[in-house]
Amino acid sequence: MKQSRLPKFIFMSLVVVLGSISLTFAGSHGHKKDTKKGILLVAFGTSVPQAQKSFDHIADMVGKEFGTIPVKWAYTSSIIRKKLAKQGKQLDSVEMALVKMMEQGFTHVAVQSLHTIRGEEYDDLVKTVQAFSHLPDGFEKIIVGEPLLNLEDDMKTVTQAIIDNLPPQRTKNEAVVLMGHGTPHPSNAFYAALMFHLQRKDPLVFVGTVEGSPDITEIKDMMVEKKISKAWLVPFMSVAGDHAMNDMAGDEEDSWKNILGKAGISSTPVMKGTAEYDNMVTIWIAHLKTAMSYL
Numbered sequence: 001m002k003q004s005r006l007p008k009f010i011f012m013s014l015v016v017v018l019g020s021i022s023l024t025f026a027g028s029h030g031h032k033k034d035t036k037k038g039i040l041l042v043a044f045g046t047s048v049p050q051a052q053k054s055f056d057h058i059a060d061m062v063g064k065e066f067g068t069i070p071v072k073w074a075y076t077s078s079i080i081r082k083k084l085a086k087q088g089k090q091l092d093s094v095e096m097a098l099v100k101m102m103e104q105g106f107t108h109v110a111v112q113s114l115h116t117i118r119g120e121e122y123d124d125l126v127k128t129v130q131a132f133s134h135l136p137d138g139f140e141k142i143i144v145g146e147p148l149l150n151l152e153d154d155m156k157t158v159t160q161a162i163i164d165n166l167p168p169q170r171t172k173n174e175a176v177v178l179m180g181h182g183t184p185h186p187s188n189a190f191y192a193a194l195m196f197h198l199q200r201k202d203p204l205v206f207v208g209t210v211e212g213s214p215d216i217t218e219i220k221d222m223m224v225e226k227k228i229s230k231a232w233l234v235p236f237m238s239v240a241g242d243h244a245m246n247d248m249a250g251d252e253e254d255s256w257k258n259i260l261g262k263a264g265i266s267s268t269p270v271m272k273g274t275a276e277y278d279n280m281v282t283i284w285i286a287h288l289k290t291a292m293s294y295l
């Protein structure tokens, strides 16, 4: 199916272009604005200070790649924005960031999703951007760049990046369990698909999710069948934040560490988000480059 390969970008419709032409005739502020390109990076967000280094790393690599193009940030989680606001850190929602960019005279904006899969948050982002693509006197073009694991090609590059990032201290019979977020959205199927591709390369790499399927009980059963006694726990999320600290490596009885422990599998957590690795950020940047090429 070749047709699905072309990313589905959102363009400002022609109607809006015609609208601004009619403003010119009306003799009001119909002058053509100078082109001003910008990038908006959109993440769920984190309030965990150590996890911030994932986003710093992305900012650094995006800055190196796109040089003079201004880069802005938005967090989709209102809970996290409120928490950060209490600490004096003001983070914008996507809506707020785009309003500010409009006010600052940006005409062409690439909105890059820093999500892992095309789930609910990505769908919401697309809807928000669609709403912004039809405003009079708004952006000339606004495009959404795709999340990390979006097309079949990404499955290959992400699989290889994970294999390349496996803990170097790991010995042959030790498993690696990736912790994905999981979602009720149909795109949850990506996690099991990813495990299939990973296990073709390394049969002891597993992918579980916190809020979807496969869950940790299923992963634990698979590991028991393979007689695994030692595992590395690795977040498959952009940041090693709250889920990594508590659900994965925490001391609660139902943390992944303890669920595996009760099955006789000792584990070592690796507190590093995917966005701390160059080869992962390179995949998001490739999607951003594609989006920029349409601006």
Ligand code: CO
Residues within 6 Å of the ligand: 181, 243
């Ligand atoms: Co969550």
